Amino acid sequence: MSGAQFDIAGIGNAIVDVVARTDDHFLTRRDMRKGGMALIDAIEAIELYSAMPPGQESSGGSVANTCAVAAMLGARVAYLGKVAADQLGGVFGHDITAAGVHFPTEPLAEGAPTARCLILVTPDGQRTMNTFLGAAVAFGEDDVDTDLIAASAVTYLEGYLFDPPAAQAAFRLAARAAHAAGRQVALSLSDPFCVDRHRHAFRALVREEVDILFANEAEVTSLYEVNSFDEAIAAARHDVKLAALTRSEAGSVIVAGNEMVQAKAAPAHVVDTTGAGDAYAAGFLVAHTRGLDLAECGRIASAAAADVVGQLGARPAPGLAARIGLSGQAPR
Amino acid sequence: MSGAQFDIAGIGNAIVDVVARTDDHFLTRRDMRKGGMALIDAIEAIELYSAMPPGQESSGGSVANTCAVAAMLGARVAYLGKVAADQLGGVFGHDITAAGVHFPTEPLAEGAPTARCLILVTPDGQRTMNTFLGAAVAFGEDDVDTDLIAASAVTYLEGYLFDPPAAQAAFRLAARAAHAAGRQVALSLSDPFCVDRHRHAFRALVREEVDILFANEAEVTSLYEVNSFDEAIAAARHDVKLAALTRSEAGSVIVAGNEMVQAKAAPAHVVDTTGAGDAYAAGFLVAHTRGLDLAECGRIASAAAADVVGQLGARPAPGLAARIGLSGQAPR
Numbered sequence: 001m002s003g004a005q006f007d008i009a010g011i012g013n014a015i016v017d018v019v020a021r022t023d024d025h026f027l028t029r030r031d032m033r034k035g036g037m038a039l040i041d042a043i044e045a046i047e048l049y050s051a052m053p054p055g056q057e058s059s060g061g062s063v064a065n066t067c068a069v070a071a072m073l074g075a076r077v078a079y080l081g082k083v084a085a086d087q088l089g090g091v092f093g094h095d096i097t098a099a100g101v102h103f104p105t106e107p108l109a110e111g112a113p114t115a116r117c118l119i120l121v122t123p124d125g126q127r128t129m130n131t132f133l134g135a136a137v138a139f140g141e142d143d144v145d146t147d148l149i150a151a152s153a154v155t156y157l158e159g160y161l162f163d164p165p166a167a168q169a170a171f172r173l174a175a176r177a178a179h180a181a182g183r184q185v186a187l188s189l190s191d192p193f194c195v196d197r198h199r200h201a202f203r204a205l206v207r208e209e210v211d212i213l214f215a216n217e218a219e220v221t222s223l224y225e226v227n228s229f230d231e232a233i234a235a236a237r238h239d240v241k242l243a244a245l246t247r248s249e250a251g252s253v254i255v256a257g258n259e260m261v262q263a264k265a266a267p268a269h270v271v272d273t274t275g276a277g278d279a280y281a282a283g284f285l286v287a288h289t290r291g292l293d294l295a296e297c298g299r300i301a302s303a304a305a306a307d308v309v310g311q312l313g314a315r316p317a318p319g320l321a322a323r324i325g326l327s328g329q330a331p332r
Numbered sequence: 333m334s335g336a337q338f339d340i341a342g343i344g345n346a347i348v349d350v351v352a353r354t355d356d357h358f359l360t361r362r363d364m365r366k367g368g369m370a371l372i373d374a375i376e377a378i379e380l381y382s383a384m385p386p387g388q389e390s391s392g393g394s395v396a397n398t399c400a401v402a403a404m405l406g407a408r409v410a411y412l413g414k415v416a417a418d419q420l421g422g423v424f425g426h427d428i429t430a431a432g433v434h435f436p437t438e439p440l441a442e443g444a445p446t447a448r449c450l451i452l453v454t455p456d457g458q459r460t461m462n463t464f465l466g467a468a469v470a471f472g473e474d475d476v477d478t479d480l481i482a483a484s485a486v487t488y489l490e491g492y493l494f495d496p497p498a499a500q501a502a503f504r505l506a507a508r509a510a511h512a513a514g515r516q517v518a519l520s521l522s523d524p525f526c527v528d529r530h531r532h533a534f535r536a537l538v539r540e541e542v543d544i545l546f547a548n549e550a551e552v553t554s555l556y557e558v559n560s561f562d563e564a565i566a567a568a569r570h571d572v573k574l575a576a577l578t579r580s581e582a583g584s585v586i587v588a589g590n591e592m593v594q595a596k597a598a599p600a601h602v603v604d605t606t607g608a609g610d611a612y613a614a615g616f617l618v619a620h621t622r623g624l625d626l627a628e629c630g631r632i633a634s635a636a637a638a639d640v641v642g643q644l645g646a647r648p649a650p651g652l653a654a655r656i657g658l659s660g661q662a663p664r
Contacts, residue, residue, distance in 0.1 A: 020430075021650055054400070054427035054647060057389035068386070087419040087445070095386035098352075113419070312644075315386060318353055 004183070005151035006102070007075040007289040011144070011174055012063030012158030013136040014081030014105070015115040016088045017314070019127075020055040022120045027128055034122065037129040037191050039163060045132035048118050057088070058313060059095035060117055062190055063158035065275050065314045069282035069304060071100035072320045074327070075289060078102040078148055084135035088114035099315070105143050108135040119274070127274050133164055140166035144174045150181035153289045154212065156281070159190030159219075162198040168205075175209035186212035188281055189219035196222060206239050212288070213243040214281045220245050229253075233260075244284050244301065246277060251302065254294045263298025266306035275314025280305040283324070300326060336515070337483035338434070339407040339621040343476070343506055344395030344490030345468040346413030346437075347447040348420045349646070351459075352387040354452045359460055366454065369461040369523050371495060377464035380450050389420070390645055391427035392449055394522055395490035397607050397646045401614035401636060403432035404652045406659070407621060410434040410480055416467035420446035431647070437475050440467040451606070459606050465496055472498035476506045482513035485621045486544065488613070491522030491551075494530040500537075507541035518544035520613055521551035528554060538571050544620070545575040546613045552577050561585075565592075576616050576633065578609060583634065586626045595630025598638035607646025612637040615656070632658060 027034055030048075040048065059068075067079040079096055083089030085107040092114060096103050115136040120128045139161070149155050155178040161167040175185045187210045189195050195202055202223055206213060213220075213236055217229050220243075224235040229247065236243040237255045246252040251265040283304030287297040303324035308316050321327070359366055362380075372380065391400075399411040411428055415421030417439040424446060428435050447468040452460045471493070481487050487510040493499040507517045519542045521527050527534055534555055538545060545552075545568055549561050552575075556567040561579065568575040569587045578584040583597040615636030619629040635656035640648050653659070 049426060052426075052430060053650070054391065054430045055423075056645070057423060059386065091387075091389060094381060094384075098384060098386045313388070318385070 004153040005076070006078045006148070007153050008067065008070050008156055008285050009078045009080065009149055009152035009154070010063040010067040010156045010158070011080045011161065011170070012061050013115055013131075013133060013160050013164070014064060014083045014092050015061040015117050015131065015136065016092055017058050017060035017117050017119055018049070018055040019058070019119045019121060020053045022053060022122060024122050027120060027122065032120070032128050032130070034128050035126050036193060037131060040130045040132050042112070042132060042134075045116065045118065045130070048130055052118060052120070057091065058315070059092045060314055061158075062160060062188060062278050063156055064096055065278035066156065066282045066285070067101045068096060068099035068315050069279050069308070069320065070286050072316065073282065073286045073304070074321060075286045078104070078152060080105050080139075080143055080145065082108055082135050082139040082143060083114045084108045084112060086113050088116065089135070104145060104148070105139075108138045111135065112137065125270070125272060127272070137164040138166070139164060139170060141170050141173050144170050144177070146173070146177035149174050149177040150183065152178070152183060154184045154186050154285055156186045156188070156285060159188050159194050159202070162194060162201060168201060171205065172209070179209070184211040185209050186214065186285065188277070189213070189215040189223060192218040192222040195219050199223065210239070211241045213240045214277070214284070215243070216246045216248070216277060244280070244298070246280060252280070252298060254298050256294060259294060261294040261298055263295070263302050266302040268306035268309045270309050272312045273309055275308045276305045278314060279308040279316065286326070300324060336485040337408070338410045338480070339485050340399065340402050340488055340617050341410045341412065341481055341484035341486070342395040342399040342488045342490070343412045343493065343502070344393050345447055345465060345492050345496070346396060346415045346424050347393040347449050347463065347468065348389055348424055349392035349449050349451055350381070350387040350389050351451045351453060352385045354385060354454060356454050359452060359454065364452070364460050364462070366460050367458050368525060369463060372462045372464050374444070374464060374466070377448065377450065377462070380462055384450060384452070389423065390647070391424045392646055393490070394492060394520060394610050395488055396428055397610035398488065398614045398617070399433045400428060400431035400647050401611050401640070401652065402618050404648065405614065405618045405636070406653060407618045410436070410484060412437050412471075412475055412477065414440055414467050414471040414475060415446045416440045416444060418445050420448065421467070436477060436480070437471075440470045443467065444469065457602070457604060459604070469496040470498070471496060471502060473502050473505050476502050476509070478505070478509035481506050481509040482515065484510070484515060486516045486518050486617055488518045488520070488617060491520050491526050491534070494526060494533060500533060503537065504541070511541070516543040517541050518546065518617065520609070521545070521547040521555060524550040524554040527551050531555065542571070543573045545572045546609070546616070547575070548578045548580070548609060576612070576630070578612060584612070584630060586630050588626060591626060593626040593630055595627070595634050598634040600638035600641045602641050604644045605641055607640045608637045610646060611640040611648065618658070632656060
């Protein structure tokens with residue numbers, strides 16, 4: 001994609017993860033849906049944090065994870081998302097910048113603190129997420145740097161950002177700016193329950209503005225309210241130019257018009273599945289913006305996902321590009 | 333130890349660790365002593381953090397780690413240490429409280445932020461620490477709750493706390509309060525370079541106030557300025573009632589008057605040595621306050637250290653007591 005300053009511009013909820021180990025009883029007592037993501041308010045966040053075991057903090061956020069991984073793979077990446085001007089906001093800004101991602105969004109000076117996701121890991125390795133959106137709610141049209149979007153080959157939008165009310169308008173603005181400059185728009189559906197909450201708006205956005213759709217089986221069947229993966233593939237193929245639809249260890253299906261590629265999942269010793277989808281999208285978008293074919297996009301995406309699944313946390317250890325057999329720099 | 337409300341009252345630098353992976357070049361370019369701990373000021377902390385790769389945050393501090401592990405092993409534990417009234421202070425307070433430790437110290441309302449230790453992990457698994465003491469410097473005599481000390485079987489002091497100027501007076505106050513109530517005082521030397529910086533004050537404190545001394549080979553030979561471990565053992569035996577002197581994978585030597593016990597290191601698959609000494613002290617103090625003999629104190633100490641060494645980070649995963657064969661509750 002010639003003339004672009006960035007390969008990828010991501011827009012998402014800028015979140016710090018707080019990870020703690022609990023037993024199943026801790027979840028059931030609080031009516032939490034294991035493996036899901038629930039939104040919580042400030043009071044609930046304080047209460048849950050008080051009750052939680054000791055934690056570990058690290059930068060998170062789905063599209064932010066994707067951006068960090070893509071930068072590790074040699075892509076030129078920018079990220080837009082709202083933190084507060086507080087210590088956790090400083091941690092988020094440090095980490096994404098240190099990963100090599102351009103992060104120009106002004107922090108929120110007053111009001112809510114930086115968003116955090118309280119993640120409870122049960123002995124079976126599953127993660128149950130409780131997100132307090134905090135300052136991320138304040139992301140709006142003013143934060144969309146349309147010049148930056150116009151200078152980015154792909155603008156990648158996070159489905160979770162449909163929860164904060166102002167963000168849907170920001171998405172539309174970003175998508176228009178991208179298309180006006182002849183660029184592409186990608187979207188991750190993020191979570192089947194997020195799709196449930198915003199199905200109508202998602203369907204319209206996908207149909208009208210999205211070129212590249214990322215979704216797992218649960219998300220894409222929820223989006224189209226169909227019962228089978230095949231029906232969902234057919235619906236997605238009709239709506240978008242390119243869709244990468246994932247099925248965990250069963251691999252992924254990539255469709256583009258009449259072309260369809262099945263990508264196997266790369267072998268992985270599963271330690272922690274957090275960030276697998278984010279890393280998949282990173283590998284895919286890096287390969288796509290280098291102009292590689294669909295099979296190679298799928299292979300690199302699967303390899304990046306397998307690497308992240310083999311370790312604790314959503315952001316891989318240094319040396320990812322070499323591990324998955326990708327040269328660090330794209331030919332320019 | 334009858335009549336005590338707490339088995340252990342720890343006093344130390346309340347620190348949040350920020351861990352990142354770097355190469356050796358990152359250290360040599362900055363003249364860092366690999367494996368050591370250096371004190372840095374606020375400006376240096378900002379500069380180093382800016383240059384560091386993405387990190388992971390978790391509660392640390394040597395004696396705070398010991399207190400958290402001791403509480404996991406069923407001991408009744410209190411901790412005194414100074415954080416600021418900021419987000420990282422909130423993280424520290426949450427984690428130590430959630431570990432089951434009573435943490436009554438008032439946070440610093442204004443001034444320096446919560447202390448942090450920027451930890452650089454090189455590919456060989458070694459950790460190089462850079463500590464910005466921040467609010468921990470403000471810990472002083474006013475923070476020593478002498479009633480709490482008098483109600484604790486053992487007061488455990490962190491050698492690192494000799495760096496903040498006000499803390500030495502606080503140590504003396506705590507030691508006097510403990511002894512006036514017929515309790516014991518334990519000290520960890522923390523670091524050979526910390527011993528170098530404060531040798532005179534350490535020697536006087538050990539001789540005059542310390543009942544139980546924890547040190548590794550480098551620390552105890554530095555303290556007494558002797559060339560051999562055996563000479564150091566002889567000197568420590570003369571100065572304190574009980575000394576537990578560690579030599580990493582060569583195990584430890586415990587001396588009490590004419591009694592001497594050699595404890596083997598427990599077998600461990602070494603992942604990360606951070607917190608090994610802290611966990612050793614925790615196991616030892618828990619066994620000691622239960623009235624177990626020296627051999628058993630050494631065995632439990634070594635088992636706790638091996639458990640922590642086998643995982644990333646200084647605070648072990650839930651279930652430690654069961655893994656090392658210790659019943660969760662002491663007979664009372």
